[in-house]
Every structure is written in C-alpha cells, then in structure tokens.
Amino acid sequence: MVDMELTAAATAFLNEEAALLDDHLLDGWLGLLCNDVRYVMPSTAIMPAEAADARERRNALRWGSFGDDDRDMHFWLYDEDYSSLNMRVRRLDTGMAHAELPESMTNHVVSNVIAGQDPLDSELIRVRSKFMVHVVRHENNENTFVGSRWDKLRRTDDGLRLAWRYIELAHPVLPRTISIFF
Template identity: 35%
Template sequence: MRNDPDLIREVEQFLYREARLLDERRFHEWVGLFTDDVRYWMAGRSNLYPKHSKAISILDPSRYVEDDTALEDELALLDETKETLMSRVARLDTGMAWAEDPPSRTRHMISNIEVEPGADENELKVYSNFIVYRSRAGSEEDFYVGARQDVLRRVDGEWKIAGRKMTLDQNVLSAKNVSIFF
C-alpha cells in the first residue's frame, strides 16, 4: 500500500477535492461522498494526569483512564449518520440557520495522509490531519485542528467515505460553535 504511489495519489486527490467542496459550500455534493452507513464522529480531548504522574498518588487504579480521547459512547462534538448530516445540510438551506448567516468562510488544509489496507479489498484505512481556518462576519476567526481516521470504500468504481473518526486537539473548545463540517 505504501508502495503504491498511484493509489496514494488517488486518495490524496479525493480528499483534496472533498475539502474544496466544503470550502466552496457545495454541501449537497459533499454529503454525496458518504456511504449510507457512515458514522461521522468527532470528539475533543480530556485533560488528565498520565498514570505515572508524580502530581497525584492514585487511590483506585481501576478508576484510572489513560486515554484522553473521549470514548465512542461518551459525549462527542459530532456523532452523525448520513441522514443527520443531510438534515444539517438541509437546515443551512432554510434561510434561518443563524450560525451560518452570514456564512463562515473556511479553508480546509488536509495533510499527513497515510493509506493502509482496510477491512477488505474494497476498503482503505486513511489517516490525515486537518487545519481548518474559519473567518466569519467582520473579524471573527477560529482554528479547528485535529486528526481524522477515514474508511474509504470503493462503490461502483468511486471512492466513498464509509467512516470518519476525528479528534479535535482542544479540551475547552475555543470556538463559539461547530457550525461547519470537516
């Protein structure tokens, strides 16, 4: 996989095109890139002592969690199906989605792409990082920075996103909302 430059190039081009659809606010086309069974999930990060920290002495090791990313059954920033993504896009078309009126001006930077074999021959596991810059109204600015793990699936000769798990590297989100997509 790492030795297949054509495939890697194809995946990169797919992800860059996806990013451009978002930046051009072509959300209906963007939602079309997902399979019907997609889980689109994003969580932030906790602020925890590592187990070996000398700042505490642990009383009950069974209560100790090493992973600072939220578990999948905990509270996520986004936990969507294809259907709820479509509802979110439909909401933007109502003329009353105030968080996006005036709309955000976004620039999605996608990098650190790694392509690995997926669960079967039709699928790939793809790692990437993102920096999303948002400018809005007069002088509002936000950065959303994090990592993605995608499952890409070949459907009728086209790549589709069959899974997207994202980690946003903030504990307290510095943006007032998450009204954009990643």
C-alpha cells in the same frame, strides 16, 4: 502499511472533499458519503498518559471497532450517520440558520495523508490525515480548528466514498461552537 498509490488516490479524494466544503456545495459533499457512513468526533480532554491497553482500545475506536456497546456511550461532539448529516445540511438550507448567515469563510487545509489497505475488508482503504480549518465570521472573528482524522474510504463503481470518519480535535477547549464540517 503505507501504499503510495492508495495515498495518492486518497489525497485526491480528500482535496476534492475539502473544495466542496469550502465552496459550501454541501449536497455535493453528501454525495461523497456512503449511505451507511459513520462520522464521529469525541470531546477532547487533557488526561494523564494512558496505560497500554487503553491506548490500544482508543486506536481500535479510531478505526471504527465500536457499535452500540454500552461501554462506548459518550457525549460526542459529532455522532452522525447519513440521515443526521443530511438533517444538518437541510437546516443550513432553510436560510434561517444564523450560525452560517453569512456563511463562514472556511479554508480546509489537509495534509500528512497516510493510506493503506484495510486489513479486514478488501473494499476499504484506511486513511490518516491532519487538517487545519481556518474559519472567519464577520469582520474579524477568526479561529483555526486543528485536528486528525481516521477515515475509511470504500471503493465503489463511482469511485471512492467515505464510509467512516473519526475526528480528534486538538482543542481541550474549543475556540468556538461548531457549525461546519471537518
């Protein structure tokens, strides 16, 4: 499913997005999201190897094949739509959000990008990527978040926009609480 041209376009999009996040230009970042965006991050657990059907279901979840089904109720780390992401940005804007005062120094490094046409929707492309986000707070509180993303980017008149993001962190125990975006 790898498409070189789409991979180049997706890489450019993800790099632009990472620059906005690292520069704390969060309204600009919101501008890269579709109004109907879904942005989710499950909690990670160390579990025995999954049976084939469970593995298949997890893969389907990663590409967004779930909605309000009761089976999918989960204690998410992120379970966002545009309204809730906007709320998070507005909170940081109050000037009273201690967790980001001073703003964390972040470096989003994005790699291993694989993109291809979405098989179900001609407007969407599917993009897998890896990331490392290095976070520094104060003098010497440094942590690195590592993980994978399953994104769907929508072709619009204004260019590519994020319609779906599923984030899996590679941290059974998170190194710190989270006040940044991935």
